[in-house]
Amino acid sequence: MVSRVIPVEPFDLVLFGATGDLAQRKILPGLYHRFEVGQMPEDARIIGTARSDMDSDAFREQLRASMQEFAPGFEKDTLDRFLTHVDYVPVDALGAAGWDTLSKSLRDDVVRAFYLSVGPKLFSGIAQRLHENGLATPDSRIVVEKPFGNDLASAKALNEGLRACFEEHQIYRIDHYLGKETVQNLMALRFANSLFEPLWNSTHVDHVQITVAETVGVEGRGAYYDQSGAMRDMIQNHLVQLLCLTAMEPPSKFAPNAVRDEKVKVIEALEPVVQADIARGQYRAEKGESGYVDHVGNPASRTESFIALKAHIGNWRWAGVPFYLRTGKRLRARESEIAVFFRDPPHTIFPNVGPLHGNVLVIRLQPDEGITLRTTIKDPGPGGFRLSDVALDMSFADALGADVRAQDAYERLIMDVIRGDQTLFMRGDEAEAAWAWVDPIIHGWEERGDRPSRYDQGSSGPEEALMLMHRDGRRWRQIGG
Numbered sequence: 001m002v003s004r005v006i007p008v009e010p011f012d013l014v015l016f017g018a019t020g021d022l023a024q025r026k027i028l029p030g031l032y033h034r035f036e037v038g039q040m041p042e043d044a045r046i047i048g049t050a051r052s053d054m055d056s057d058a059f060r061e062q063l064r065a066s067m068q069e070f071a072p073g074f075e076k077d078t079l080d081r082f083l084t085h086v087d088y089v090p091v092d093a094l095g096a097a098g099w100d101t102l103s104k105s106l107r108d109d110v111v112r113a114f115y116l117s118v119g120p121k122l123f124s125g126i127a128q129r130l131h132e133n134g135l136a137t138p139d140s141r142i143v144v145e146k147p148f149g150n151d152l153a154s155a156k157a158l159n160e161g162l163r164a165c166f167e168e169h170q171i172y173r174i175d176h177y178l179g180k181e182t183v184q185n186l187m188a189l190r191f192a193n194s195l196f197e198p199l200w201n202s203t204h205v206d207h208v209q210i211t212v213a214e215t216v217g218v219e220g221r222g223a224y225y226d227q228s229g230a231m232r233d234m235i236q237n238h239l240v241q242l243l244c245l246t247a248m249e250p251p252s253k254f255a256p257n258a259v260r261d262e263k264v265k266v267i268e269a270l271e272p273v274v275q276a277d278i279a280r281g282q283y284r285a286e287k288g289e290s291g292y293v294d295h296v297g298n299p300a301s302r303t304e305s306f307i308a309l310k311a312h313i314g315n316w317r318w319a320g321v322p323f324y325l326r327t328g329k330r331l332r333a334r335e336s337e338i339a340v341f342f343r344d345p346p347h348t349i350f351p352n353v354g355p356l357h358g359n360v361l362v363i364r365l366q367p368d369e370g371i372t373l374r375t376t377i378k379d380p381g382p383g384g385f386r387l388s389d390v391a392l393d394m395s396f397a398d399a400l401g402a403d404v405r406a407q408d409a410y411e412r413l414i415m416d417v418i419r420g421d422q423t424l425f426m427r428g429d430e431a432e433a434a435w436a437w438v439d440p441i442i443h444g445w446e447e448r449g450d451r452p453s454r455y456d457q458g459s460s461g462p463e464e465a466l467m468l469m470h471r472d473g474r475r476w477r478q479i480g481g
Contacts, residue, residue, distance in 0.1 A: 008418040010043045010110040014102065016093060016126060017117035018048025019062065022145070026176075027117060028063055028086075029071040030411040035082045036075070039415060047105055049091040049098070059088035093118065094125045099133045112140035113417050120147055124161025131165035141417050143172040146237050147228065148426070151442075152435040159428040172417050173426040177238045177336075178245075179409030179416075182369045184424070186245050186338065187254075189363075189371065196361075197250070199342065202321045206358060207472075209339040210242050212327040212365075213479045216334075217283065217457075218305060222296035229303040230280075234327040236438045240267065241426070242365075243323055246338055247313055256422040260430055267433040271312045273441050280445070280452040281306035281462035283330040289457055292329075304452040305329040308465040309441075310472075322472065326465060330457040333480025336365035341474075350385060357389055362477075370395040 013031070017023055028048075034040045048059050060083045067074055089105055091098030106112060114130060116123055123144050130136045142162065149155030162171050177183060190196055199205070212234060218225040225233065244263035251258035282305050285291030292305045306328030313323065340361040360374040372393045379386040416424060453462040460466070460479050469476050 005037050005039045007039050007041055008044075008415055010041050011113060011418045012045045012047065012106050012110055013113045013115060013414075013418075014047045014049060014106070015115045015117060016049050016091070016122075018059070018088065019050040019052050020117055023048070023117045024063070024066040025070050026408065026410045027115065027414070029067060030408050030414060032067065032071055032074065032079065032082050033408070034411050034415060035085070036078050040085075043110075044085055045107075046086045047102070048086065048088045049093075049102060051090065051092060053090050054088060056086070056088045060086055093122050093129070099129060099135075103133055103135055106135065108137075111418055111420075112137055113143065113414075114140065115143040115414075115417075117145060120144070120149070120158065123158055124164075127162050127165040136165055136170075140166075141170050141172055141420070142166050143174055143414075143417055145174055147232065148173050148237070148431050149435060150228070150232065152432060152439050155432050155435045159432065163428070168428060169422065171428070172422060173428075173431060174413055175237050175241055175424075175426060176409040176413065177365070178241055178424040179411075179413040180365050180369065181407065182363055182365050182371070183242070183245060185371065186363050187259075191250050191254075201317045202319050204342055205318075205321050206341045206343045207321060207474060208243075208246060208323045208341065209477055210239055210246070210323065210325050210337075211339075211477065211479065212238060212336045213331040213460075214327075214329050214334055215331060215458075217290075217295050217330045218292065219290070219295040225305075226296035226298055226301055226303045230305060230307040230327050230329070231438060231442055235307060235309070235325060236434050237426075239325045239327060240434045240437075242338055243311070243325065246340070247318055247323070249317070254423070256425075257427075259423050260427045264427070264430050264433055265315075266313060267430065267437060269313050269315045270437045271314045273309055273311060275444060275448075277310040277468065278441065278445070279306075279308040279462060279464035279468050280304040280450070281328065281455040281465070282452045283328075283457045284454040286457060291457075302449070302451050306331075306452070306455060306461045306465070308461065308468055310468060324469065324474075324476070326461065326476070328455075328461050331479055332458055332460055334367055335479055337477070338363040338365070339477050350387065368395060 015023055015027060031040065031046060063083065063086060064079065067079060087105065089098055089102045091102055112135070116126055118126070127142060130142070144162070149158050190200060244266045247266045248262040249265065251262050282292040282301070285294060293299050293301050296303070308324065308326035311323045311325060313321070342358045342360070344358040357376060362372040364370045364372065370393065372391045374389055374391050376387050377390050379388050413424060453464055455462040460476065466476065
């Protein structure tokens with residue numbers, strides 16, 4: 001299978017926070033790869049901005065060094081050509097310095113995109129200065145990274161700040177999970193095949209598990225994480241987005257607002273979560289390894305590094321079907337997946353073969369992107385009738401060919417910004433609806449003063465998470481299994 005590269009229109013991309021970790025690790029290498037395959041036009045320009053006082057040549061050399069680490073295998077000649085498209089302008093994001101120079105650097109006849117790879121406290125201020133300095137043209141776009149707010153009130157304030165300077169169709173709230181190949185293939189699997197859609201409801205689905213497990217801890221970002229936690233950092237955006245794509249109704253067409261309308265309906269239909277359906281945890285120190293409280297420098301921390309919960313969607317399609325969400329740090333393996341468990345067959349015609357197991361459809365997001373369907377077959381050979389579970393497995397690496405480099409999510413999403421396609425980006429009301437569901441959950445445990453349970457590093461999380469499933473007569477899929 002050969003992927004088709006469709007070039008985008010010429011553009012000026014202004015990258016605020018260009019010397020930061022995300023820009024150097026993901027955004028700029030992603031742009032290089034789009035240039036490498038010919039999707040970025042020869043007259044495209046990337047203008048890095050930050051407070052650091054350096055010239056364009058110094059910035060290019062910094063980027064060249066970053067590429068050694070974050071884009072290994074690059075071709076020197078291609079990188080040299082790419083760097084001719086890169087400039088740098090020192091700008092004080094909330095002051096006056098540098099804005100005139102930046103304005104003179106931009107062209108009037110191409111798409112303008114402003115990527116805010118900075119902390120959310122700077123979003124509204126930068127948007128205001130772009131507007132005041134005349135940089136926010138009717139055809140410009142602004143991209144903001146998560147976290148989009150810390151609660152419903154702050155999300156509303158951010159939306160108001162951005163909308164004061166840009167129209168909603170110009171605002172791109174990025175969630176890199178939505179740029180993953182398998183996430184988009186979930187929509188193709190559901191809506192481009194007649195096989196699954198008739199079964200995609202409470203009549204045939206027993207439950208759904210959505211897991212995002214990480215082996216890393218919070219060291220290096222402890223100050224931020226201790227003010228956020230797994231609920232705000234992962235559930236409110238990444239996992240809720242995965243839930244929406246799994247549960248939403250078929251949109252009338254594959255267009256930005258049609259897709260996002262259906263996602264908002266899912267979030268608004270989420271029922272309140274009771275305390276008994278929540279399990280929170282912190283990884284403990286052990287065997288010479290520091291624990292969560294050491295990494296955040298707060299021995300009294302009540303912030304969770306792990307959370308599991310059971311959610312219900314109050315609509316006809318999903319009435320009575322639980323959606324189990326779980327995410328955590330320092331777990332057994334790095335793994336992200338959506339697993340749809342179909343109901344067991346209502347009756348078995350095979351005597352003495354033990355219980356039959358329902359089919360399970362697993363959409364793997366990382367590390368090995370692909371789709372697996374568990375089915376039941378007869379064991380080969382004579383001597384009786386025995387049944388076994390086997391997997392029909394499709395790996396994107398195999399489907400695309402071992403010599404094809406997997407496209408990073410940021411690459412796709414940045415090109416979507418240039419194309420003006422908002423399908424894979426959160427709308428303002430979508431972000432607010434997610435916070436409206438999450439806020440009461442957080443307020444509940446904060447008011448009670450609940451402390452997260454401790455769990456071993458390299459495990460599957462605290463015992464309470466296992467009990468959450470066991471009470472319902474179900475089991476989590478094994479992490480790293």
